[in-house]
Amino acid sequence: MADCSYHPGKDAVGACVSCGKMVCVACKTELQDKVYCPACANKLFVRRDDVPVAAASDAAPAVKPVSGAWWLLVILPLLFGGWCWIGGIIAWAVNKDKDPKKAKSMLIWGIVLSVIYLIIAVIFIALIVTGFLILEMPQ
Ligand SMILES: [Zn+2]
Ligand SMILES: [Zn+2]
Structure with a gap:
C-alpha cells in the first residue's frame, strides 16, 4: 500500500x-x-x-439610505396645486440608483396623490358650478 x-x-x-x-x-x-x-x-x-x-x-445591489424628507416633495404639492407627480418623478430620478424600491413607491404615490387631488378638485368644482346653477335658476 x-x-x-x-x-x-x-x-x-x-x-x-x-x-x-x-x-x-x-x-x-x-x-x-x-x-x-x-x-x-x-x-x-x-x-x-x-x-x-x-x-x-x-x-441585491447594496441599498443606500434614502432620506424620508423626499416624501415631502411628493406630499407637499397637495397644498400648491396638486403637482405631486412632478415631486414623485424628481424623488424617483434622484433616488432610483440608491434605493429603487423606495424611489418607485415615491413615484407611484406622487401619481396616486395627483389623481386623488384631481378627482377631489373636479368634484369640488362640479359642486360649486351646480350651486351657482341652482342659485341662478329663474324661479
Ligand atoms: Zn495524510
Ligand atoms: Zn489533490
Whole structure:
C-alpha cells in the first residue's frame, strides 16, 4: 500500500480525484463520494465561498439610505396645486440608483396623490358650478 503524499509513513486510503496524490484517513476529504486531498479540497471550498458572495451582490445591489424628507416633495404639492407627480418623478430620478424600491413607491404615490387631488378638485368644482346653477335658476 502506498504512503500518504502528505504524511510519509501513513498508509494511503485513496487518491485525490483532482491531482492524483495519495491521501490517508486523516487528510482525505470526501465530497459527493469523490476523494480529494487537503490542497484540492481547499481550492474547492474557496471557489464555493466565492460563488454565493458574487451571486448575492448581483441579486441585491447594496441599498443606500434614502432620506424620508423626499416624501415631502411628493406630499407637499397637495397644498400648491396638486403637482405631486412632478415631486414623485424628481424623488424617483434622484433616488432610483440608491434605493429603487423606495424611489418607485415615491413615484407611484406622487401619481396616486395627483389623481386623488384631481378627482377631489373636479368634484369640488362640479359642486360649486351646480350651486351657482341652482342659485341662478329663474324661479
Ligand atoms: Zn489533490
Ligand atoms: Zn495524510
